[in-house]
Amino acid sequence: MSLMVQGTTSDAGKSVIAAGLCRVLRRRGITVAPFKPQNMALNSAVTIDDGEIGRAQAVQAQACGIEPHSDMNPVLLKPNSDIGAQVIVNGQAIGEMNAVEYHAFKPEVLKAILASYHRLQNHYQAVVVEGAGSPAEINLRDNDVANMGFAEAADCPVIIVSDIDRGGVFAHLYGTFKLLSPSEQKRVKGFIINRFRGDIKLLYSGIDWLEKEVGKQVLGVLPYLHGLHLEAEDAVAEQQLNTDRSDKLTIAVPVISRMSNHTDFDVLRLHPDIDIQFIWKGQPLPACDLIILPGSKSTRTDLAFIRDNGWDKDLFRHLRYGGKVMGICGGYQMLGQWVHDPKGSEGDAGSTEGLGLLALETTIGEQKQLRRVTGVLNFPDQLPAKVTGYEIHAGMTSGSALEQPVIRLQHHTDAVISDDGLIFGTYLHGIFDHAESCQAILHWAGRQDIEVPDYDKIREHGIDRIADAIEEHVDMYRLLAAMSDCC
Structure with a gap:
């Protein structure tokens, strides 16, 4: 079984929620591996097979209790200019490409992506897949390998995550869903609202409206977890996490x-x-x-x-x-x-x-x-x-x-x-x-x-916190059913 976590925007919480889901499945005795078809990041990790993948997938592998492997992120793009990047496939750099060259290369690279995905499927009972950016970026829909393009090719069910702390959560979810094709809409099994603070009763009318308009359920509302720490995929944190600066x-x-x-x-x-x-x-x-x-x-x-x-x-x-x-x-x-x-x-x-x-x-x-x-x-x-x-x-x-x-x-x-x-x-x-x-x-x-x-214990604590929140606030019965659902 598998599930793809896509987001309405970058930094909606895809990486963190994918890590939490990996830990939840592991707790239930399910062997699970993370997967991200294509990642664009300058934060990377070295795998057990001497390859290079995004750091988020290495953290997700830790959540699964397994070593990171190059199959978990078969395509990594490391930008070296505003229009070009080093292209890493199956953990190894194959050269530099500009945006136009890489776009033309996507049909070829999709073969490597699907091969890695199927290898993971053959070794694990579940695969938790993370998307990139947003599936509603219609200018990138042609030859997409990072979001719905992959989900369609792999026949993978999808949930969509949105960050309410940024504002406009219902517009993000509704607009994203409506910009998908009919087959992609059918593939969406529900939504998760992330980083909510306040009285959840104030959300009910909006949730009811969204579910009625699009015919998909909100599977859960995750609270804002203050002080949660998991390694960032790419963006540099601008603020010191401890702000008392005396005698340091x-x-x-x-x-x-x-x-x-x-x-x-x-x-x-x-x-x-x-x-x-x-x-x-x-x-x-x-x-x-x-x-x-x-x-x-x-x-x-x-x-x-x-x-x-x-x-x-x-x-x-x-x-x-x-x-x-x-x-x-x-x-x-x-x-x-x-x-x-x-x-x-x-x-x-x-x-x-x-x-x-x-x-x-x-x-x-x-x-x-x-x-x-x-x-x-x-x-x-x-x-x-x-x-x-x-x-x-x-x-x-x-x-x-x-x-x-x-x-x-x-x-x-x-x-x-x-x-x-x-x-x-x-x-x-x-x-x-x-x-x-x-x-x-x-x-x-x-x-x-x-x-x-012990930094490893800090990372473990962060993974457990998001897993605990998912178990408490997400309808796991429906989520597990979605993972097994044929699209």
């Missing part, structure tokens, strides 16, 4: 134009003793304890973006006053002397001078390094700390700075620290997720008294 370790993260895997910072955003601020275009980097340069899909482009914003000067001033600087993946590459891209793998071919803070240089190649790793982090004057994470990069880095690595992994080394101890760079995404390595980095940054929680 202060961290600034410049939001670069092709920022990737900003979920690296989620554990820091959740911590009550850390004030992490995302700094947007046109804002100066503030006085802080630590500046972290994040990952980037286009390192050379983002080096120019940093200089255009004057953040390089802010960073150098920060170092002169004894502040610490950390770089992750693309941010790590930026700290070196040069970044070369001889074949134009991330944009125009050429070389860009780095920030010159570490004695290393990077050459961008065509083959990505994709691996999940564990090892030991050895900061000077600290006890060894366990580190876990994952690598997603096409760059090969060399230079004398690598002669004294800070991280030793199963089969290779990673990470460097400057001679003065102020600058630390690593290729590892997810390096803050393990409590020991997070504690060690915060110690290096200047705070020895911060206790780091």
Whole structure:
């Protein structure tokens, strides 16, 4: 059996509700896997088969109690410009395409999507499918593989989710439904209203009207879950989750134009003793304890973006006053002397001078390094700390700075620290997720008294909260019947 969760808009709650449904089915003894035909995101994860998928599907796999696999997100688009993206199929990059080229490629890629979906169906009793954006984007209906185009090809039932907290929920649901074709309308088994706060009695008249007008039921109204945390699919959260900023370790993260895997910072955003601020275009980097340069899909482009914003000067001033600087993946590459891209793998071919803070240089190649790793982090004057994470990069880095690595992994080394101890760079995404390595980095940054929680337990708690809400507020009898219904 299967069910596709589509939304009236982006950020309607598709990813979170899909994760919750995965956990609900697992609780009922049903083997279940997540699936998203096509994802466009710069937040990605490395799978057990050394592929690359969207982070949302990795979290959903955790909700299912299984390891993430490339079949769970067979097409991932990683934008590198406003009109182009790297196309990843079955976990591996196949090249760059602009929007017109990819649109023409969709009939071919649908074959890979359906093959992955059927493999999951053969291995699991249920598959929970997540759509993308909205099925009512009529300009994208032709050759659609992300929403109803997939549902029709796979004969998959659909529920539609809308976020009432944004306003206009009945217009969103009614309008979305009415823009579907007759066969697509038949495929819709009901609606879920998400993030409601207030007295539900005030909704009843609107629900009655909607059900009468479209002939479909509202299967549930989920409450607004304050403080719910699950990793975001792509959008950068603009607000610190803990807003009391007195007596905290202060961290600034410049939001670069092709920022990737900003979920690296989620554990820091959740911590009550850390004030992490995302700094947007046109804002100066503030006085802080630590500046972290994040990952980037286009390192050379983002080096120019940093200089255009004057953040390089802010960073150098920060170092002169004894502040610490950390770089992750693309941010790590930026700290070196040069970044070369001889074949134009991330944009125009050429070389860009780095920030010159570490004695290393990077050459961008065509083959990505994709691996999940564990090892030991050895900061000077600290006890060894366990580190876990994952690598997603096409760059090969060399230079004398690598002669004294800070991280030793199963089969290779990673990470460097400057001679003065102020600058630390690593290729590892997810390096803050393990409590020991997070504690060690915060110690290096200047705070020895911060206790780091188990981030995996925080993520589990978030999954359980949404699953509990679904069990309480959604008609699971009708939902399970919909999953088995022939369309």
